[in-house]
Amino acid sequence: MPAAEKAGFLVAYSDLWQTRLSPGIALIRGLEEALEPKTLTQKAWTKLQEPVKKVRAKGDLGGIRGELEVELADPKKESSDMALRIEELIGKLVAKKPLLLLVDEAQELARTRENELIATALRTALAKHRDKMRVVFTGSSRSQLSHVFSNTDAPLYTVGGAVQDFPLLGRELIEFVVGKFFSSTQRSLDPDELWKAFLGFHQQPEPLLEAVVAMMMDPSISLAKACALERANQDRDENHESTWASLDDLQRHLVELFADKPTAKPFSTEVRKRLAKAMGLNAIESVTIQYALRRLAEKTIVTKSARNLYIFESDAFERWVKTMAAVSTAKNLTRKR
Numbered sequence: 001m002p003a004a005e006k007a008g009f010l011v012a013y014s015d016l017w018q019t020r021l022s023p024g025i026a027l028i029r030g031l032e033e034a035l036e037p038k039t040l041t042q043k044a045w046t047k048l049q050e051p052v053k054k055v056r057a058k059g060d061l062g063g064i065r066g067e068l069e070v071e072l073a074d075p076k077k078e079s080s081d082m083a084l085r086i087e088e089l090i091g092k093l094v095a096k097k098p099l100l101l102l103v104d105e106a107q108e109l110a111r112t113r114e115n116e117l118i119a120t121a122l123r124t125a126l127a128k129h130r131d132k133m134r135v136v137f138t139g140s141s142r143s144q145l146s147h148v149f150s151n152t153d154a155p156l157y158t159v160g161g162a163v164q165d166f167p168l169l170g171r172e173l174i175e176f177v178v179g180k181f182f183s184s185t186q187r188s189l190d191p192d193e194l195w196k197a198f199l200g201f202h203q204q205p206e207p208l209l210e211a212v213v214a215m216m217m218d219p220s221i222s223l224a225k226a227c228a229l230e231r232a233n234q235d236r237d238e239n240h241e242s243t244w245a246s247l248d249d250l251q252r253h254l255v256e257l258f259a260d261k262p263t264a265k266p267f268s269t270e271v272r273k274r275l276a277k278a279m280g281l282n283a284i285e286s287v288t289i290q291y292a293l294r295r296l297a298e299k300t301i302v303t304k305s306a307r308n309l310y311i312f313e314s315d316a317f318e319r320w321v322k323t324m325a326a327v328s329t330a331k332n333l334t335r336k337r
Contacts, residue, residue, distance in 0.1 A: 024082035
């Protein structure tokens with residue numbers, strides 16, 4: 001955002017999870033703030049006058065904590081009104097300066113037909129102001145983002161490029177953490193060991209930082225123990241056993257297949273024979289595998305990347321599958337007996 005502003009852009013930011021029942025509200029709020037910046041008190045939650053079926057908002061307004069509930073009428077009509085408001089605001093913004101619109105959790109644009117009206121408004125605005133407007137869409141689910149951009153019937157199919165992963169942080173994060181740890185505790189962390197731990201978390205910063213904070217709070221905890229505790233916390237918080245239990249037999253075998261070999265070709269004759277044998281069947285049709293893969297993508301468990309790899313949406317669940325899935329299945333079979 002600072003780089004874009006320095007380059008002469010107006011910048012508008014919207015988090016579509018801010019009001020998940022109506023992404024249109026979040027977009028309108030972000031565009032209005034870019035047009036006429038207001039303080040938190042001045043906002044007074046008035047943007048919730050924009051319609052959704054029912055929204056409840058809590059906040060501190062001028063020192064007084066309050067709660068506001070808004071009930072709305074026909075969601076299709078209201079979504080259409082919001083779409084027109086979005087186009088109007090974008091027109092006003094690009095008349096001032098080039099606009100950079102940042103849309104976070106953009107997968108919400110494909111969640112309902114009403115939300116797709118909002119996506120259509122964005123597509124119209126992009127086509128109309130292509131020389132004065134840029135948009136960056138981000139989201140937390142690769143497979144769900146594909147429903148917005150990559151599928152031929154997606155609401156923003158002609159707008160978005162290929163879904164790309166965020167670049168991974170590298171050794172610079174390790175050096176930063178080592179320095180902060182020493183300045184806070186006067187104790188040293190081995191950067192090479194910390195780097196190995198970071199790789200073990202698939203270069204996701206949050207679990208590594210949680211492990212380091214645990215070491216700061218308790219000097220007796222080693223890095224290995226802190227990382228083990230964080231993995232256990234991840235497994236518990238994400239409830240991997242429940243996710244595993246929700247899968248049918250074929251889906252589980254596919255998940256285990258991709259955990260072992262992301263490049264596996266599930267429609268090949270060899271793999272279909274192996275899956276059929278593992279399940280005690282004579283054969284498995286390709287259409288059956290296709291349905292199972294679609295269900296795994298809908299559940300945001302495994303999806304196919306642009307590089308033809310079957311990747312897990314959750315690195316923690318992938319690790320759990322590799323280490324604990326067989327134990328969980330055996331435990332459930334014992335219970336049934």
